[in-house]
Amino acid sequence: MLDPVVAQVIEARNFDNFTTSDVRSAFLVLKKDPKLEPSCVRRMIYAELLKLVRKGWLKKNISKIKGPTRFSKTSIFDANYLQIKSISNESIAVTKTDVHHQKLLEKLVCYKAELLQSIGESEAYKEIYLDMPELVDEIQPKYHMARDNNTKLLGKIKAIEDIIRQRTT
Template sequence: MLDPFVAQIIKAENFDKFTTSDVRSAYFALKKDPSLDSAEIRRMIYAELMKLVKKGWLERNIQKQKGQTRFKKTVHFDATNLPVKPMALLPISDIEGIDKHKKLSAKLNYYKSELLLSLGESEAYKEIYLELPDLAEELQPKYNLARENSTKLLGKIRAIEAIIEQRNI
């Protein structure tokens, strides 16, 4: 089972040919938790990515010059069937014993990761349209829906950020 934030980051269609550091940067941006240990998170992310390499969903390439490891999604990569830890699937209101700040932060992080996915989806439709303009009629409603979803998510993010800021939770 994958960490829910790692899964949400690598699910994004426009997220490919990445390093552990790329995932770690996105992870910190989503979590917004200054107490996280950078080296520990890097090791955890690397272990999560290696699980997907073993499944054949990611390919691991080591650059000879810099010794940097990059991961690339394979044809077997299936974003809809990523094995995510069950807690990520529960609505925030169903998680007992978490204080208001953690609930709001978790909800905020969830919406941010969903926004990344939605933006990636709309970018993909736009790229496909540029490559295959004859599909415009079919792509336009899907593109509009993805953009509308992005706008709604951005509204939710702003609302939660305003509550956190106002209440200084």
């Protein structure tokens, strides 16, 4: 069984050709647990990614020059299966008749996927700026918009998580 948060991270449509560290960063953002040890999380995520490599869902791309190993989705990668598994894992304690809870979980998964995409966008602007600082006037407004979007999405995620937590206590 794949960790639901790892599944949530890699199922994002635009999340491809990633490193273990990319998944770890997103995982830590979504978990919001300061007690998590990044090196332990990275090892756990690497093991999870290898499960998907063995299934044929991911391809492991080892760099010929010194660099991180990257993973890319294969043609048989099934994000819908991962979403269903992720949602069902989160809703084990809830009866199947709770339609509102299910809708909240679906919204939560959607917002978290959007957040990952937006984080990737922010990181891309930052990388471009570092490579081409002369584009700062062009990049900075877009970077700030992406960061603002991250904040809005985090707010939506927090609101839904609070509602779910309140309903299950």
